[in-house]
Amino acid sequence: MAxxxxxxxxxxxxxxxxxxxxxxxxxxxxxxxxxxxxLGMSAYSAVWMQINGDTTTKYNRQAMSGNGASAVAQLxxxxxxVVLNSSQTYSxxxxxxxIIDFLDYAAGNKHKVGLYRRNTVSGEAEAGTxxxxxxxxxxxxxxxxxxxxxxxxxxxxLYGVTS
Amino acid sequence: MPLLQTFGSASIRGYERFGPIGPAATDxxxxxxxxxASATTSVTFGSIPQTFKHLQIRTTTRTxxxxxxxxxxYVTFNGDGSSSYSWHSLYGETTSKGSYSGASQSxxxxxxxxxxxxxxxxxxxxxxxxLDYTNTFKYKTGRxxxxxxxxxxxxxxxxxxxxxxxxxxxxxxxxxxxxxxxNGSRFSLYGWN
Numbered sequence: 001m002a003x004x005x006x007x008x009x010x011x012x013x014x015x016x017x018x019x020x021x022x023x024x025x026x027x028x029x030x031x032x033x034x035x036x037x038x039l040g041m042s043a044y045s046a047v048w049m050q051i052n053g054d055t056t057t058k059y060n061r062q063a064m065s066g067n068g069a070s071a072v073a074q075l076x077x078x079x080x081x082v083v084l085n086s087s088q089t090y091s092x093x094x095x096x097x098x099i100i101d102f103l104d105y106a107a108g109n110k111h112k113v114g115l116y117r118r119n120t121v122s123g124e125a126e127a128g129t130x131x132x133x134x135x136x137x138x139x140x141x142x143x144x145x146x147x148x149x150x151x152x153x154x155x156x157x158l159y160g161v162t163s
Numbered sequence: 164m165p166l167l168q169t170f171g172s173a174s175i176r177g178y179e180r181f182g183p184i185g186p187a188a189t190d191x192x193x194x195x196x197x198x199x200a201s202a203t204t205s206v207t208f209g210s211i212p213q214t215f216k217h218l219q220i221r222t223t224t225r226t227x228x229x230x231x232x233x234x235x236x237y238v239t240f241n242g243d244g245s246s247s248y249s250w251h252s253l254y255g256e257t258t259s260k261g262s263y264s265g266a267s268q269s270x271x272x273x274x275x276x277x278x279x280x281x282x283x284x285x286x287x288x289x290x291x292x293x294l295d296y297t298n299t300f301k302y303k304t305g306r307x308x309x310x311x312x313x314x315x316x317x318x319x320x321x322x323x324x325x326x327x328x329x330x331x332x333x334x335x336x337x338x339x340x341x342x343x344x345x346n347g348s349r350f351s352l353y354g355w356n
Contacts, residue, residue, distance in 0.1 A: 004191055004192065005191050006191045031351065032221060062257070062312050062316035063318060071260045072255075073318075101290060107223075107347075110284050111282075111286065113288040113311070115289075115290060117308070127255075127308055128318055129316075129318045131311075131313075133284075162193055163349075163351045
């Protein structure tokens with residue numbers, strides 16, 4: 001019997017405002033991961049990501065975005081987190097989609113690389129690539145804001161992709 | 164193994180991997196994976212089953228081309244290297260942004276990939292979709308999102324069109340530089356409905 005190559009691993013649905021969500025104890029038995037979210041913030045704010053609780057300056061990100069008036073390319077290197085937005089932040093309504101891909105997340109010979117797409121209807125459309133300069137397998141992913149909270153009803157789902 | 168974590172008033176569900184959730188098991192399937200143990204100029208997915216609606220390609224790559232910076236990779240179908248491809252690209256490279264296009268080209272762009280003198284362990288990533296690949300009434304259209312964050316960081320959104328109504332039976336991804344893809348590069352093909 002054919003087996004699905006994508007498996008939903010966990011869903012986090014916020015019952016109240018929360019500034020941080022974490023997927024932990026992530027199995028290394030897949031090849032890639034994907035996080036999908038439709039989210040809103042309590043106030044306009046940036047959204048960041050850290051891996052395995054690493055707060056050191058191992059994160060790098062290249063993004064491009066457009067808001068209808070201008071296009072932006074933005075680079076962040078040797079940062080303490082991946083910033084998942086560029087010139088426009090996430091808004092205070094459920095009008096943002098965020099998809100983050102983690103490729104070869106458990107490969108012991110590779111820095112961890114990924115892609116993301118996000119859009120905020122009142123803000124911008126954006127795509128980016130990121131790198132966590134570590135060959136450690138990803139076992140936890142934290143998505144957070146330091147200046148506001150995710151609105152109640154925000155949902156994050158983690159998927160594993162087989163290879 | 165399920166994920167179990169609660170915090171505040173959030174709810175969380177953990178799923179055992181005992182079967183698919185929602186859609187049928189056949190809706191997104193792995194067709195094949197190639198993991199390079201040595202350098203090669205191109206990777207071909209051949210004899211692609213005609214039983215899906217769309218295809219997805221996922222890669223992590225690096226080239227053996229000497230130097231720092233990025234090389235490029237491109238895609239062709241059914242071994243066709245004739246001028247049957249058109250493409251558009253949006254890109255962001257450090258603070259530079261722009262677009263470019265090509266018509267009557269011999270390939271479609273597949274995005275950047277880091278060169279050999281980049282820091283050890285640095286690979287680029289790409290996810291591409293090819294829609295309606297078996298349809299014999301349509302030209303074949305796809306897109307890729309690819310990037311790498313090395314000395315010459317780049318994010319590219321590419322779309323391409325292969326002007327053929329033939330069903331796609333093979334896909335070849337080629338390193339544009341003379342070096343070829345480095346060992347450790349990974350190429351996976353999925354079919355989805």
